[in-house]
Structure formats: structure tokens, C-alpha cells
Amino acid sequence: MISLRNITLRRGQTILLQDVNWTIYHKQRIGIIGANGSGKSSLFALLLQTLHADKGELEIPRQIRIAHVAQETPALSMSALDFVLDGDIEWRELQAALKEAEAKNDGTRIALLHEKLSIIDGYTAPSRAAIILDGLGFNPEEQQKAVSDFSGGWRVRLNLAKALMARSDVLLLDEPTNHLDLDAVIWLEQWLLKYAGTLLLISHDRDFLDQTVDHIAHLSHQQLKLYTGNYSTFEKLRANELLMQQAAYEKQQKAIAHMQSFVDRFRYKASKARQAQSRLKALERMEVICAVSAESPFQFHFRPPAQCPNPLLTLEKADAGYGDKCILQHINLSITPKDRITILGPNGAGKSTLIKLLAGELSPLRGKRVTGPGLKIGYFAQHQVDRLHLTESPLAHLRVLAENVPELELRKYLGSFGFSGDMVLKSVGQFSGGEKSRLALALLVWQRPNLLLLDEPTNHLDMDMRNALSIALQEYEGAMILVTHDRFLVRSTTDQLLLVANGKLQPFDGNLEDYQQWLFEFRRQQTADTSGSRDKPEESRKAQRQHEAKQREHRRPLLQKIKKLEDELAKLQKETAQIEEMLTDLTLYEPQNKDRLQKYLLAQARIKAAVEEAENAWLSACEEKDHQNN
Template sequence: MINLQGVSLHRGERDLLDSADCRIFPGHKVGIIGANGCGKSTLFKLLLGQLETDAGRVDLPSTWRISHMAQEVEASEQSALDYVLDGDSELRLLQKQLAEAEASSNTDGHKLAELHERMASIDGYSGPARAAQLLDGLGFSHAEQQRPVRSFSGGWRIRLNLGRALMCPADLMLLDEPTNHLDLDATLWLEQWLQRFPGTLLIISHDRDFLDAVVDGIVSFEQQKLVLYSGNYSAFERARAERLAQQQIQFEKQQAERAHMEDFVRRFRAKASKAKQAQSRLKALDRMALIAPAHVDSPFHFTLPSSDKTSNPLIDLREADIGYTDRVVVKDVQLGIQPGRRIGLLGPNGAGKSSLIKTLAGTLAPLSGERQCGEHLAIGYFAQHQLEALDSNGSPLLHLQRLSPDASEQSLRDFLGGYGFIGDRVFEIVGGFSGGEKARLALALLAWQKPNLLLLDEPTNHLDLEMRHALTLALAEFPGAVILVSHDRHLLANTADEFILVADGRAEPYSGDLDDYKQWLLGFNRDKKRKEEKSSTVSGSEEKAPEDKKTQRRAAAALREQLKPLTNKLKNIERQMAAAEKALAAVQEKLADEALYSGGQQEEIARLNRQQSEQQELMEELEMDWLEISETLEDIRSE
């Protein structure tokens, strides 16, 4: 068990923790949340023994193996695969001892057998294969796994650090913002991996859907204390809203925030089409109206103004081939962006989503075809590396003054206040800002210019949960057009009315919602892996002579007989999934009932949250079983 008793921690003039208590039991998966700079990463350093408390004590079992995700990695000639394998230090030590023993002519046979037995006991012989699977899930191709670490960019090196942490056999795993540099497919893969992790997991994350899928508890930094909530992030929001409602001032703010959100949902409902994405967004907005009261004390409140003038279309791509001098990434793109369109770009890693946004933004010229812009087009472009364009020696106020020299200082300060730059913070040098603070400033600069087309490529990287919530609200009501790439499904669900799937060299409308896309992506990655495995095998064996019809009929009958137990099992799982989905919907309906939170029903709330977690776990297990059996069936049919 992890036990913090009366822990106080000070850094400079700031009090991060003041007599804080917290207990986390073995096997629990807990999300660590709080505003940027509140002390989340410092808490990890306490658990790792890298820092001492100013008061109180931190206890955890001395025998626990701890794995943690480093934030930096040195450039080296070591291959990506070997770097990840180093995460399992016991495996690496045994490999070294075995190599030395086998190279020595004086090695005792009994000792050699003992080393092989220890290697087998830790499943060491499958180590390289397991490391390759981790890298594959994190988006590294088989060729990239052999490249030296120094050849990767900073974001991809962070992925290597994540793979190295996952490779370590751990009783306690500490992950600090693991999804920051992941795209959606890698995020979904990581969710599934962590759901199967048997140890204790503490994870700092600002991705609410990711936390909902992985954790069964939340530790929140609140006024220098650690407050433990049971359930996932959605359960935390409901519990926090109930607690805040007991305070009159907060309650009044809640009612105003809820009324505003409910009015927006009514307005959207009146114009929403029957398209599946629009209906999915409507459901997401309904949920936002329920959770809005949990964020009434957020320091971030802002809107995204749009240009007074517009064009129709704002921008038009006609028969555009998108890519680079050495290759075409997306072919024959036909895309017209009209005012008010809200598009989410979906697609696997490397398919060309960022290249498409760059072409729309005008920073990447199409290889062929046309890019036509409306007379009043005003683009606000947030690129993945937008933070690098900031002047590290300038202040937030100076950045805005450069854009509008004639604007009054007070108007600029008022605007920056909505993004968390209050008081003298507007004069601080950007070079000393955290990644989250830089991201907030970049968004503020973009909003100040009043674009009528927002092009956003992973805008939530480095943003904390409160800022993500404020951005989601602002984008939901932004009157202009939005094109969005994000691994944050909550943001996508509440922002996009339609999706475009970028895959296999094409960019085409996608009729499903995000749940459908998740299943499509799992199938896409499975097919990709199968193709890679087939292409890596040495071909050249002669094809078998064609069988006569009688032999073919016998083979078909034998195949049906072989598949029958699996197909029956698949149907049984589908029936179980339908029943579990119905049970989960019933529990969620009860949890959505506002009367439940009127007070005095904490035990019932806790019981329903447990039921919800159990049903969600059951659904995940059934889905994994269904996918495994489906894959087995496909493998048998393709033999």
C-alpha cells in the first residue's frame, strides 16, 4: 500500500502540499489530476525517493519494483528496440550473464542450466518480441525499430521512454502525461495495454476519456491537500459538483453555468441534422451540460471571436495531391470548407492528417491540383510545433502588442486574463513558462486575430483538464469553421459535426462516430500487422496444384466443422455483450439522475459507481475476447 501521512512540501515560496494524507491500495489504477504547477510531478519524485518531504512521511513496500516514464532521453546510437529492452533490467542482466557464460570455456554446466532456467522463469526469451510489440503499438514500424535513438524527434523519443517504462516488470507504474505525444490510434492501444496491467498504476493525465477508460480512482490536488475519489474521471466530476453545490456561492455559479450550457444545447438541437456524427455530438453536449457545474471555479473563461467578414467557400481543394517531393501522402483531395463546417480528421498514424492541415493552412503547397481561397479567408492555425514559434525573451503582453500596437494595454490584459495570465504574469518572460502555459499563450494569440477558419493540430498537448474544458466550451460556440486533429476524444465529440477519414492515401467522408472509428482502427492495425508479417516471410515456394471440385468440397466441409465451435463462441460473446451493454446503460441512467445527488445517498452513489466500473471492465473483456476469436477465424479462413 502507498501511504502518505501529514505530508508537507514546499518549493521556493510555494506550498504544494500542507499536511496531506492519502492511501492507495495495491492493484488500484489511479489518475492524478490538478492544475499545472500544483505538484503532480513532484509527487512522483517523492514516491521515487528523489525528493524528501518537509514534514510527514511517505511509505510504500520496499520490495516493490517501480517503473516510471522519463521525460527526456539522450541521443544515442542504440537502436529503438534495444533502448526499450533496457527497461527490463533483470532481463538485460541475465542476457549479459548468459553471453559471458556461453563464451567462456570454464563455465560450469549446472550454472549455465540455472541461468537458462531463470531466463525461462521471467519469460525472457520472448523479451525482444514483447519489446517489438510495444513499439508497434506506439506507432514504430519494423524498420524504425532498428533506427538509432538519435534519429528520432523529441516527441518520438518520449514515445520510446513510454515503451521502456511499459517494458519494465513493475509492481508500481508511474506515468506522467503518457498521451501528450501520442495520436489517437496509439492512445487507444495504450488504453487497452494499461487495462490489462496487473500492478498498481498512478497516472498523470489531462485526457478525460483516457482516464475514464483506465482508472478506478482519482487523486485531486485541492488547496494543498490530496483528495481521493472512487470511480473514474466522470464519477469524480459528479462527486465534485455535488460537493461544490453545498456551498451557496458556488451553487449560484453552477446554476448560471448550467443554464448557459443547456441553452446552447437547445440551440444546437434545433439545427442538428440526423447524421450520426451530429447526433453523437448532441449526446456529448448533453453530457457537458451535466458536468459544467464541476468546473465553476476554473480560472479559464474565454470565447473565440470570429472575423466579421467571411467567404463561401472559405477555402477549396480541388483534385489536390498532398505530400512532399519524394512521395504523395494523400491523393485527389476534393474538399470545400464552408462557413460553420466543423470537421474532425481521423486516420491512423502517418496517414497524412497533419499534411492535409498544412496544405489547408498554406504552409505546404499541393503537389498537383488547386487550392483556392475566399476573399475574406482568415486562418487561425495551431500546429503541433506551435510553441517553438513563441519568442522566449518576450512576455505574453508583448506578443499581443506586436499583433495590435494600437490596442490599449488594459484591453490586452483583460483578454489574456481569460487564458490564465493574470496580474503581473502578463509581464513574465515566456522562456520560463511550462509547456501548458506556452500552449495557452499560443491559443490566445490565435484567438486575438479573429479567424473565420480554425485549423487545429493537437491543440490540447500540455493543457490541463480545466483549460481543455474551457477550450471545448469555446470551440463548441465558435461561429466560424473548424478543422481539428486531436487524440482527445472528448474534444472531438463536442466540437466536430462530421468526420473525414484519412487512410490508404485518400481523404473521404466517414459516416460513423468515434465508437465506430475505434473498431475500424483496431481492424486496420490488425490487417496492417498481418500484411507486414506476410511480406517479411520469404516467398518463393511453388503454388500447389489446383484441387478438383470434390477435394475442394471436402476441404470446405472440414473448414466449416473446424470453425463451428469458434462461431458458436462468438455468437455467445455477442449475446453477453448485448446484455452487458444493457446493464451498463441502466446504471448510467441511474447515475445521470440529478435526484441521486440531492444529498444523503453517498452509499448508493458509490455502489452504482462500482457497478459501472464492473460493467465497463466486463465490456472491455468481452470486446477483447470477441476480437481475438474474430482474428483466429480470419487466420483460419486465410490459411
């Protein structure tokens, strides 16, 4: 149990948190959300004790082990696998002690150390590290490469892998899905669901939060408020709070206006002076309820494209790759106005290669890339962000695209992306990753593209900006092709899924949940293929494939049962959240509402029993599936 009592945190002269009281219990899974600058990362720094409170007490039991993702990764010559193994400090220490004991030929100590390794499951450490790396997108060859060989984004993944490898009671993850593709995000979700400790997660990915947390800690106006449930539940509860707050505000404003009117009319009239003075004192004592302000500072729109040729862009029997290496073959794709496409595919299959081919950054190795007259591509990718001029301001960047537009109009436009006041004149080098991404988007939107190519556009963007981007894309009148790990963005803005896998591009018949199942099967098949099947004769491999096909057919009813139970659990969890929301109504506990309260409590008990029964059935089915797999 970690306790924060009357904690006040400052950054410079700015108060981030004031008089916050919060208790974090064992095995809680808490998503921490709030606007940029609200104090989320500072809260993590406080828990890691790299930042100290300006006031209040933090109590962390001495035996609690906290793991977190390091911010920097030095260019080390050690392999990625060894780097991740360093996360398990106890295992490393036992290995070093064992090496020393073996050098001294100390049999008793050697036996004792082997016993300790067995207790901590130390003999499986290298395989556990390899599984984590594989889940985060590192193939066996890459796991042996030096850390210094990887780019910045992949080093972030290595830091995440090292944190997951650590033996911890509390795991702190700050935006772990940045720099991950959808496959790695799905894998991380499954890993976190099995994590036995307390999880504190800062994230702007609503689907990821929905899958991994059971509480939301909302930082706003220097306070922290804890909500029970996942992010979707929080959104509903927060919306109701804001509606009630607005209604209370409007009611109070009417009362204030009425009282002030009385005071203004009669404060100098002898017969009414006492009543006027009484109302004046009541006004002074009244606790002012704040009006609900617009929660998001971002609101922008794509201007209609100047023209939209049909088709916009066509690939005819095109091969894509680099030099002599062909990654995708025989691509046939025609993009027409209004197309809204998401590209799915496992890590390394060629999604970004396809986007670069469409953008014209790569030429086809074979085949044709045909552009329509008047095609104007808006391409967003990480390297577009990296091309911003760090010494220049947002206004200077936009001025290059809009030489003759009045400065007031440019400032107003930049303001819709959160750049207002003096910020439009600051050098980009001072900006955070999210601010740079916002600026790159602003420059793209200004150019009125008729084809958007978006490769992970939500990296570093907070929840407000993601919502604004989603709304803007829904209204966008051109065509769009999207590669992203943000499933909410996929669901809210696209209506067609294409799959890149095994060197091909083809339609994907299903939804994101079906893709997740496809991905599990794909990975299982890859594992089977790399476990020695390449050395078998063709007949043996054919027999193996037939056997696996029969196994899949045999497992199908069980998989359907598991899916049905998961759907039932999701429905029950939704009902639980609804009941819990109803039980927050304070009027329910008044004597006249006793029967209604009893009804809700009985319903809550019934649902809880149903959840327990469904969970037991689901666990039994999963164990049966695992037994079949083995």
C-alpha cells in the same frame, strides 16, 4: 500498500500538500487530477523519492518496483528497440550473465540462467518490446533506427515505451498522452487495461481517464481527496459537493448577518449585553465555510470573423506530399462556413500533411488549392508554439498584432487566458509547455480567423483550459478542421469525421467507437500483410483475402455479442456509480431510513452479481474470438 501519513510538501515557500494521509492499495487504478501547480508532479517525485516530505512519513515496501517515464532522453546511438529493451532490467542482467557464462563455458550456470529466463518469459522480450513500439507508432524500420535520429516528441514516446517494458508493481504515468496521436492513445488504453499492477496516472484527458482508472485523487487547496469511480463519476460527485458547499455558505452568511446585526444593535445596551456577547463569541468560534469560487481561471471567446466567404477553401484533385513522395492522392474537399470536421487516420497516414496543405505551408504536387476572397486561417500546431520569441513577454507578442490597442485592454484579454499581473511581462522562455500553448492560442484567437486548423491543440493544456477551449470552439462562428487525440474535444466541437488512410481522404461513416473498431481491423490487416504475404503469388493473395473476408463474416455475430456485453457492462457500471453515490448520503444511515438503505444495499448486490455474470460472458466471448483468430 504504500502509505502517506501526515505528509506536508513545499515548493519554495509555497505549501503544495499539508497533512495529507493516503493509502495506495495493490491493483488500484488512480487518476490524479488538479490545477497546474497543485502538486501532482511533486507527488510523483515524492513516491520516486527524488523529493522528500517537509513533514510526515512515506512508507513504501522495499520489494515494490516502481516504473516511471524519464523526463530526458540522451541522443544515443543504440536502436530504438534496444533502448526499450533496457526497460526490462532483469532481462538485461540475465542476458549479460548468460553471455559471461557462455564465455567461460560454464554449463551448469548456463542451464540455470536459461531456466530463469524461461520463468520471466525472457525469450519473448524482443517481441514484446516490438509490440509496444508498434502500438506507439514505430514501424519495423523505425524500431531499428538510432534513438538520436528521433525528434523530441518521438523520444518522449520511446521513454514511455521503456517504462511500459519495465517489470513493475506500480506504474507512474505523467501526461502520457501528450505527443501521442489518437491511434496510440487507443492502443495505450488497451495496454493499461491489461496491466496487472497499481496504476497512478496524471492526465487531463477525460476520456482516457474514464477508460483506464477506477479512482480519482483530486488535489485542491493543499489537500488530497479520493473518489471512487472514473472521471465522469468524479465530476458529478464534485458538482454535488460544490452545490452543497455553496448552499451551506449562503445559509451560514445569513446566520452571520443576523447575529452581527443583533450584536451591533445591542452590545452596548445593558439589558442585552450578555446575549450580544454570547453571539459575538459564537461568531468568533464559527468555522467559516468558503464560498465556491469559479473553478476555472480561463474564459475566452472567439470574436466573430470579419467575413466568411463561401466556400472558404477548396482542394480539387490535389495530391499532397514532399518532393517526389506523394502521401495523399486526388483530394477533393470544399470547406464552407460552419463546417466542423475532425480528421481521423492511422499514424503516418498523412493527417498533418493534409493540414499543412490546407494551411498553405505545402503546395499541391498536382491539382489545385483555391482560396475564397477574405480567407483568414488560424493555424495551431506544435511548430507555431516553437516560433514564440523566448526573450519576449506575452504583452510584447500581442502588441505586434495590436499596435494601437490600449494596454489595459490587452492585459484584460491576456488575463482570460491565465496571464495576469506581472506574468504578462515575463519572458516566454520561463513558461511551461502548457503556458506557451495558451499564449499561442491567445495570439491565434485575437486575429479573428474564419477557418481554424487545429493540429493537437490540447497538448500540455490542463483540464480547465481544455474545458474553456471546448466552450469557445462551440461558440466559434467560422469553420474548423481538427486533428486531435482528445475525444472529448472531438465529440463536443465537431460533427463530421473524415478518414485519411491508404493515400486517400474520404468521409468516415460512424462515430469514434466505430473508428476504434476500424483501427483494430486495419492494424490486424497490416500485421497480416507484413508477415510474408508480399511474397505470395497474386492468386494466393486473392484467396487469402477471400478467406479473411469469410472469417470476418463468421466472426461478426461474436463481435456483435462482445459489443452488446460491453454496452451492458458500461450500463451496469453507471448504475454501480449511482448506487455508490446514493450510499454516500449520511442521512441514509439514520434509523428512520433503514428500509431505504436496505433497498440500496440489495440493489448494489444485484448489480454486482450482474456485473460478474456479464464479465464472465465477455471473457468467454473474447477467448472464443482469440481462438477464431488463431
